[in-house]
Amino acid sequence: MARKETVEAVKKALADKPKRNFTESVDLAINLKNIDLSQPKNRVDEEIILPAGRGRPVKVCVFAKGDVAINAEKAGADYVFPPEEIDKLGGDKVRAKKLAKEVNFFIAETAYMPAIGKRLGQVLGPRGKMPTPLPPQADVTVMVTRLKKAIKIRSKDRMTFHTIIGNETMQPEQIADNIDAILNRIEGKLEKGKMNIGSVYVKTTMGPAVKVM
Numbered sequence: 001m002a003r004k005e006t007v008e009a010v011k012k013a014l015a016d017k018p019k020r021n022f023t024e025s026v027d028l029a030i031n032l033k034n035i036d037l038s039q040p041k042n043r044v045d046e047e048i049i050l051p052a053g054r055g056r057p058v059k060v061c062v063f064a065k066g067d068v069a070i071n072a073e074k075a076g077a078d079y080v081f082p083p084e085e086i087d088k089l090g091g092d093k094v095r096a097k098k099l100a101k102e103v104n105f106f107i108a109e110t111a112y113m114p115a116i117g118k119r120l121g122q123v124l125g126p127r128g129k130m131p132t133p134l135p136p137q138a139d140v141t142v143m144v145t146r147l148k149k150a151i152k153i154r155s156k157d158r159m160t161f162h163t164i165i166g167n168e169t170m171q172p173e174q175i176a177d178n179i180d181a182i183l184n185r186i187e188g189k190l191e192k193g194k195m196n197i198g199s200v201y202v203k204t205t206m207g208p209a210v211k212v213m
Contacts, residue, residue, distance in 0.1 A: 006179055009202055009212045010172040017168065017207030024205040025056065026166045026175055028182060028212075030155075033198035035191060037157045044155035045128065047105075048185050052174035053149045055167035060147050061099065063108035063116065063131065068140050072107070075144035079103065083112050090119025100124055105147040106131035107140065128154045153182070159198075168204055175202075179212065 017024060035042050061079040062072040063086065072080045089096045100123050108116055108131035116131060124130050134140055155161045165178045183200065190196040201209040
């Protein structure tokens with residue numbers, strides 16, 4: 001996909017959107033073809049860093065204690081829970097589901113992953129939100145900062161799926177950078193690469209879809 005054509009598609013989507021009294025998100029719709037998504041190995045399930053960010057706040061929750069917890073808070077984590085909170089959340093499904101809905105990404109020190117899988121796996125697993133493990137020597141600051149610019153894309157068994165790629169206040173070139181990052185990553189994961197992508201559209205929340213490819 002030519003860079004110029006991507007930028008022009010974004011510009012058209014922004015120009016064609018109706019006037020609203022709120023800041024609209026910009027979304028990407030991807031339609032796959034010639035691939036059997038009943039086979040889990042063919043499904044798209046990717047965490048992708050957007051070069052220009054999402055244009056929206058991204059909430060990150062960290063399960064940690066000690067210095068790791070302190071550094072996670074300093075890095076901007078929205079929630080930092082000590083390990084004893086895992087059992088409490090596991091016993092309060094309403095609270096756990098609310099947290100899973102609100103938080104975009106979870107991080108947990110590696111030692112706590114088994115407990116999280118046992119107590120919260122039923123809530124986080126189906127939503128694709130099981131925590132990213134944090135090894136003992138890893139820098140939680142780097143991980144939190146990275147996830148603040150990330151998105152999670154999951155096709156499941158659907159040939160068409162959507163993801164946020166920014167908002168209307170961003171420059172078209174920034175949104176185009178995000179589109180390129182997403183498509184490059186997905187093409188690299190699909191069995192036949194670009195040949196498995198049927199079409200791609202960009203649109204604002206309330207605006208018409210504009211074809212990217």
